[in-house]
Amino acid sequence: xxxxxxxAVLGSPIAHSLSPVLHRAAYxxxxxxxxxYAAVECDEAGLPALLLDRQWAGxxxxxxxxxxxxxxxxxxxxxxxxxxxxxxxxxxxxxxxGYNTDVPGMVxxxxxxxxxxxxxxxxxxxxxxxxxxxxxxRAAGLPAAVVQVRDPTRAGDLxxxxxxxxxxxxxxxxxxxxxxxxxxxxxxxxxxxDFFAERAIDPRARPGAVLDVVYDPWPTPLASAAAHSxxxxxxxxxxxxxxxxxxxxxxxxxxPAPLEPMRAAGHxxxxxxxxxxxx
Numbered sequence: 001x002x003x004x005x006x007x008a009v010l011g012s013p014i015a016h017s018l019s020p021v022l023h024r025a026a027y028x029x030x031x032x033x034x035x036x037y038a039a040v041e042c043d044e045a046g047l048p049a050l051l052l053d054r055q056w057a058g059x060x061x062x063x064x065x066x067x068x069x070x071x072x073x074x075x076x077x078x079x080x081x082x083x084x085x086x087x088x089x090x091x092x093x094x095x096x097x098g099y100n101t102d103v104p105g106m107v108x109x110x111x112x113x114x115x116x117x118x119x120x121x122x123x124x125x126x127x128x129x130x131x132x133x134x135x136x137x138r139a140a141g142l143p144a145a146v147v148q149v150r151d152p153t154r155a156g157d158l159x160x161x162x163x164x165x166x167x168x169x170x171x172x173x174x175x176x177x178x179x180x181x182x183x184x185x186x187x188x189x190x191x192x193x194d195f196f197a198e199r200a201i202d203p204r205a206r207p208g209a210v211l212d213v214v215y216d217p218w219p220t221p222l223a224s225a226a227a228h229s230x231x232x233x234x235x236x237x238x239x240x241x242x243x244x245x246x247x248x249x250x251x252x253x254x255x256p257a258p259l260e261p262m263r264a265a266g267h268x269x270x271x272x273x274x275x276x277x278x279x
Contacts, residue, residue: 004057004091005035007251010042010050011062018215018237018266019060022244025265029258030248044068051089051096058251059089060244066100066128067157073098082164083135084157085128088247099250102132105243106211107139110183112242113234115209118183122146122207124174124196125187126154129213131161133185134169144168148176180205186212186222197221201229208232213239216270241266 009019023037035057042050047065050056051072061069066085070076073086074095080086086098110116121137123130126149137145144167149155152171162169175196178184184207186193193212197220201207210226215236223233245257 004055005032006038006056007035007058007060008038008040008056009060009062010040010047010065012041012043014039014041014062016216017062018240018269019244021265021269022241022262023060023248025262026245026248026258027252029261030252030254032252032254035252048072054091054094056089056091058091058247060247061087061089063128069098072096079103079135082161083128083131084161084164085131087243088250090250099246100132100135101243101246101250102129102239103135103139104246105239105241106132106136108242108245109234109238110136110140110209110211112238113209113232115183115211115232115234117141118208119181120144120146120179121183121185122148122178123185123187124148124193126158127187128157129187130158130185133187134158134162134165134167137183138165138167142167144170146170146172146179146182148172148174150174175199177202177205178207181208183208184210184226186210186214186220190214190217190220194221197225201225201231206231209234211239212236215240216273218270237266237270 009017017039020037020039027035066087076098080098080100083100088099088101090097123133147169209232211234212220212223213236214220226233248257249255
């Protein structure tokens with residue numbers, strides 16, 4: 001029997017995911033003409049049934065599926081266990097293997113921008129991406145981070161991830177002043193950090209670099225304010241690109257992933273969307 005060549009991204013809502021564009025561009029560049037990649041609407045209730053389909057080669061997962069998938073896996077890499085979420089499932093040897101490519105994707109996106117050894121870090125938000133950010137900061141050699149949250153009572157998953165990762169976390173109110181020189185990582189949805197843009201870029205205490213995980217619409221007010229002040233800015237697209245590249249490698253077994261064709265396809269699609277009439 002030939003190995004399955006079907007892959008997909010699961011989530012709800014999922015229609016506007018950029019993942020199919022990136023993965024299909026990789027398949028084309030690698031000459032994998034028999035591989036397909038789709039966007040499949042799926043919530044937590046529908047996840048177990050989809051994971052029973054052994055015709056998948058691999059699946060990409062968005063929230064809230066990254067956490068929901070953990071008890072459904074046969075094997076989970078240590079990093080995904082520590083972070084508390086797997087965004088990638090690879091079907092191999094009759095088993096479901098879970099991985100987290102958000103962390104290496106974030107490390108690679110920051111490194112590409114020259115951000116490899118920040119003196120400190122502040123994270124906005126406490127969701128799954130914030131947990132991945134903690135692991136990326138550990139990889140950069142940081143022993144601690146500040147995390148700004150609206151409701152500290154909802155930061156339990158993040159604090160648990162920090163303990164597993166061996167990082168100290170200081171919770172501060174959302175919108176607090178960022179420490180001078182910190183890498184600022186915004187993991188909140190589009191619009192949630194807009195009011196923060198001018199406050200964060202304070203000449204008396206300004207970030208050394210900014211990563212905003214939003215990629216559409218881009219630039220965000222936070223990214224624009226940072227760029228205007230000459231601060232290094234890393235976009236959510238950079239993160240998405242590098243985590244998708246790692247997914248392609250895991251699912252197809254081909255290394256390295258064709259980063260530049262994937263990047264070009266993603267930028268082209270975002271430009272196409274930006275040109276569409278506003279609804």
